Structures are given as structure tokens and as C-alpha cells.
Amino acid sequence: MNISCPNPDCRVAETGKCVEGFNVEECPHQKSAVAEPESPDQHASSDASGTQERPSDFFVASGNILTIAEATNVLRSGTTRVITIIGPSKSGKTTFGVSLYDAFQNGTFDRWSFGGSLTLPAFEKRCHLARAESGKSSPDTQRTPLSDGLGFLHLAIYSNETRRVNLLISDRSGEFYTAVADSQEDIKKVYEVARADYVLFLLDGEKLASDERHGVKSDLMIVLETFVEGGILGKYHRVGIALTKYDLVLNSGLRERVENDFNRLLESIRKRYASALLEINATKIAARPTNNLVEPRFGVLNVLEDCMRQRACKDFVTPARLQVDRWFHRLSIIDGGAQ
Incomplete structure (x- = not known):
């Protein structure tokens, strides 16, 4: 020594x-x-440059649903799309997110391949009631309690065209959105809408085929109006209006009436908000059908593709040039010479 x-x-x-x-x-x-x-440990933590990374520089996924801070880390890590799903309780918000995860259980989902997930346990927890192991006689989905606040499910997917893309799927109780529309006190807390690349509003097809049809249409319009008037949904947002549980619509015997109601609602939304939003799309979904009238995850791929598309750029408008009478004033300098 x-x-x-x-x-x-x-x-x-x-x-x-x-x-x-x-x-x-x-x-x-x-x-x-x-x-x-x-x-x-102290010796190993120092490198040649004498720097030492702080604990806050690391993000170790727990597998649980992501907090806002953890979702922000994902946004910083690479190409990311955020899809925010808005709808009342039991309209199919969580079921839609779970259906995206289930789509990769047996391989690729159309052109998309599974690239990983930071929230696998969270997905499995939400899938449990739809699995035979749960012991339930029919598939179900765990509801998101109001007390859970805002969280995000994570999927990494890739294709030959886009390479790897992170997908963050919002998960929040439908009661929260109803409360915001009623009081508007928490409008600034709807962070998932302001940052979203795609905002999907769900219209419950089962209720649209029932005596509650007028109520569900009114509720959707109120929430949409609240978000636009509150300034958290605007001209940079792409919006989708989805008729959910389409398998039940087909089985109700009221398909024509339901689709007419849906189309009239969509026409009203476009007429009122076309200038306020970047685009308004319509789709029909049966994320987990209970009959054989539609294929599993009916319409889910369309929503995924809409979300993954890059935002359209506005056409560039050449500014008007000042017209002057004297030819001398019309000359411009190009590389030191006159034009």
C-alpha cells in the first residue's frame, strides 16, 4: 500500500x-x-469528464400507467403521437385503447408492428376482465375511476414508412369531462386535449339506438363547444367523431335511424366548427364486438392511421407586391445586378 x-x-x-x-x-x-x-460506487460513477448524471436524468418505467411527467419524457425521447379520447362513462374509451394493444397479440396490425410498451402491466390489468382467466361470462373492461386523474398508456409501433413512433393514449374518467362541460372550472386542466395530435370524441352507438339518443348527442355537442370556446381545442387540432359499439347498432334493427342521426350530428359539427378546427373526420367503431356482424377491432385501424398522419400544411400564399407607377421603383437587386 x-x-x-x-x-x-x-x-x-x-x-x-x-x-x-x-x-x-x-x-x-x-x-x-x-x-x-x-x-x-463513487469511483465508478465518475467518468473521464468528471460528470455524474443526476437521478432526475433517468426514467425507469414501472409498467403502470404513465403520469404527465413520464409522458413528457416519452415526448422528448423521439417521434410521438398523442391521441386523446373523449367520451362519457361506458362509451368505450378504455376499450379502444386496449383494442390497440390486443391488435398486436398475434403479430402485425396491417402495416404496423409492435415496437414495445412502457405500460404492459397497465394494459394487462385493463384486459383482464376480457380474458377467460377472469371467470366472467362475457368480456368486460375495467373502468377508469374519477380519482385516478389523468394517465397515459404507451405503445411503440413502427412501419417501413414511419419507422418507430411512440403512441400515447390518454386515460381519464368520463365523469371528469362531463364535470368540465357542466362547470368549466377545470377547463385549463385538460392538458391531454391541448397537446393532442388527434382528439377522438366518442358517441355511444348503443345509447343512440335507445331512448337516450337525444341526450348523448347533446352531451357531445356541449363538451365540444366547451373545449373550443375555452381555447384548448383549435385550428391546429385534428378531430374525429366516432360512432362506437357499431356491432350493437347493426343488431338493434335501427341502423338506418342511428346512422341518420349520426350524419346529421356530423353535418352540424362541421358547419359550426369547420373554420375553428384543422379537420373533422367521422368513423364507426366496434373495438370489441359482441357478435359476428363486424370483424374484431372494426374501425380501429382507421383511427390509428388518422392519428399517425402528419398534420397538413396550409398552402403558402405569396404576399401581394406594392404596385408603383415609376419603372425605376420597380427595379430589384439580384446578385449585385438590376432586374
Whole structure:
């Protein structure tokens, strides 16, 4: 073991004796040197540049649904799309998100391949009631409690055209959106709408085929109006209006009436908000059909493709040039010469 001393006159490394007359073991300088030895962990944490990463620089996924801060880390990590799903309780918000996850259980989903997930346990928890292991006689989906607040499910998917893209799917109780539309007190807390690349409003097809048809249409219009008037939904947002549970619509015997109601609602929305929003799309969905009238995940791929599309750019308009009478004033300088 090499011995050194901060006293410049000490030659303990050469002679093995303390210049101040102490035994080497009793020298106060040697005691202070060995009192707090450098741990291997401390040594390993320092690199050649002398920098050490802080704990806040790391993001270790727990597998649970992502918080706003964790979702922000995903946004910073690479190409990301955020899809926000708006709808009342039991309209199919969570079921839609779970159906995207289920689409990759047996391989690719059309042109898309599974690239990973930071929330696999969260997906599985929401899928459990739809699996045989749950012991339920019919598939169901775990509802999102109001107390859970806002969270995000995560999927990484890729295709030959887009390469790897992160997809963040909002997960929030439908009661929250209803409360916002009623009071507008929490309108600024709807962060998932302001940041969304695609906002999907769900219209419950089962209720549209029932005596509640007028109520569900009115509720959707109120929420949409609240978001637009509140300034969190605007000209940079792409919006989708989805008629959910389309399998039940087909089985109701009222398909024509339901589709007429849906089309009239869509026409009203476009007439009123076409200038306020970037685009308004319409689709029909049966994320987890209960009959054989439609295929599994009917309409889900269309929504995914709409979400993954890049926002359309507005055409550039050449600014008008000032017209002057004198030819001299019309000259412009190009590379030092006159035109």
C-alpha cells in the first residue's frame, strides 16, 4: 500500500517514518486520509469528464400507467403521437385503447408492428376482465375511476414508412369531462386535449339506438363547444367523431335511424366548427364486438392511421407586391445586378 502525507517535508513513503515523530498508524494526517475511503460506487460513477448524471436524468418505467411527467419524457425521447379520447362513462374509451394493444397479440396490425410498451402491466390489468382467466361470462373492461386523474398508456409501433413512433393514449374518467362541460372550472386542466395530435370524441352507438339518443348527442355537442370556446381545442387540432359499439347498432334493427342521426350530428359539427378546427373526420367503431356482424377491432385501424398522419400544411400564399407607377421603383437587386 502506498503511503503519502500532505506535509511537504514528510518522506513517509520513502522512510516509513513520520517526520513529526508519530507512529505511522497514529499520525493525524494518515487518520484523516483513511477515515472516509472512496467507495467503489463513487469511483465508478465518475467518468473521464468528471460528470455524474443526476437521478432526475433517468426514467425507469414501472409498467403502470404513465403520469404527465413520464409522458413528457416519452415526448422528448423521439417521434410521438398523442391521441386523446373523449367520451362519457361506458362509451368505450378504455376499450379502444386496449383494442390497440390486443391488435398486436398475434403479430402485425396491417402495416404496423409492435415496437414495445412502457405500460404492459397497465394494459394487462385493463384486459383482464376480457380474458377467460377472469371467470366472467362475457368480456368486460375495467373502468377508469374519477380519482385516478389523468394517465397515459404507451405503445411503440413502427412501419417501413414511419419507422418507430411512440403512441400515447390518454386515460381519464368520463365523469371528469362531463364535470368540465357542466362547470368549466377545470377547463385549463385538460392538458391531454391541448397537446393532442388527434382528439377522438366518442358517441355511444348503443345509447343512440335507445331512448337516450337525444341526450348523448347533446352531451357531445356541449363538451365540444366547451373545449373550443375555452381555447384548448383549435385550428391546429385534428378531430374525429366516432360512432362506437357499431356491432350493437347493426343488431338493434335501427341502423338506418342511428346512422341518420349520426350524419346529421356530423353535418352540424362541421358547419359550426369547420373554420375553428384543422379537420373533422367521422368513423364507426366496434373495438370489441359482441357478435359476428363486424370483424374484431372494426374501425380501429382507421383511427390509428388518422392519428399517425402528419398534420397538413396550409398552402403558402405569396404576399401581394406594392404596385408603383415609376419603372425605376420597380427595379430589384439580384446578385449585385438590376432586374
